[in-house]
Amino acid sequence: MKQPYYPHHIDLAPAAHVQGTVKLPGSKSISNRILLLAALSAGSTRIMDLLASDDTLVMLMALQQLGVKWEQIEGTQNYIVHGVDGQLPVHQADLFMGNAGTAIRPLTAALAVLGGDYTLHGVPRMHERPIGDLVDALNEVGMRIEYTGNPGYPPLHVRRGQLAAHSMKVRGNVSSQFLTALLMAAPLMAREQAMRIDVVGELISKPYIEITLNLMRRFGVDVQRDGWQSFMIEAEQSYQSPGVIHVEGDASSASYFLAAGAITGGPVRVEGVGRDSIQGDVRFVEALRQMGATIEVGDNWIEASSNGPLKAIDADFNHIPDAAMTIAVAALYADGPSTLRNIGSWRVKETDRLSAMATELRKLGAQVEEGADYLKVTPPAAMEPATIDTYDDHRMAMCFSLASLDGKLLQGTRIRINDPKCVAKTFPDYFKVFEEIAEQTLI
């Protein structure tokens, strides 16, 4: 994959106006789910507009190591994946998962159920991101997953187990990806008898489960459900290729551009997501509306504009944890203190995002109260020039680019973003696209 060149920092000059249209890269959540479902299916699947990024690359490479054949159509982001119909050709592999939660969690479940001799590991931060709830759920029904480092965290050694039950339970208060992983692996366990999955306690990030169920359906597997509590996968369902499937634009990536339109007046339009999106992060626009922005939504586009300063917001962001980071930076432009609630999962993502966000917002002159699971941001009267550290977190780099907008930054000063190449996790071209709409100069 071609990676754009990034220096060790990028300086962003103040931009008073942002206007234009952005074609979004493919959704990370949809891309990695479709890749795995297509691999497990009977038949070949043509995937249109797959995201090109570190997270999808680790999934593609892992599938290749597992003997799944795929081709990229030259000069496009379209792929053909030749499904293995629930039987992986390779039973031994050492898989590098980078820092992709959407790769390691679902693959761990699928590999545990299919059985073999697999190790899964990632970057150092991946080894600090919890996976214990998923491993417990699988081992309790007879799978054999061991920790080779710290208990509860990757790296993992997956061996061949023996399915011993037809109902499983999983905790959902640390990450929804554990439930997603079990759901996607469930048809492999329910070949003869139905499989039931119960959620123990609270489930966070619920809209991501809707993405999972929607895509499983497109690959021929129906899940019966009782709200968010219990899920049933009837026996004898197996994944079937839908033939062709299209990846929507990434709604979390859309948040930066929509916020830019709302902060500066815009209009800024994103293309690739719209009215019928299956991604929960399109609900980011509800928060922007609450802040006073004008949002228009079409079939395959969303546009944000505003007239006048943004209003402060106090809201629960559990349903859109990724796009909520964009609100934290947009809050710098609001007419009073904003509070983002119920975002405790930020602590176990690419970095401890609550702590990182508080530290970096303070550098810009904001007053920030960091709670166990909330953030209160009081905007500064004028923004101070600052050097923003990004903690190898793509979203820290992307959302802090917004601090260069709307003339709140003193003229003649700059926002420096350190280590901008971390955006490659989900959006390698981010700063190029941002420059195009912000008419800024990259140094």
Ligand SMILES: O=C(O)C1=C[C@@H](OP(=O)(O)O)[C@@H](O)[C@H](O)C1
């Ligand atoms: O299932 C998914 O595609 C995702 C679920 C969310 O994680 P949690 O469920 O851990 O909050 C989200 O933050 C992540 O970027 C993608």
Ligand SMILES: C=C(OP(=O)(O)O)C(=O)O
């Ligand atoms: C939390 C994120 O990623 P992951 O899929 O690795 O959990 C994210 O993209 O913000």
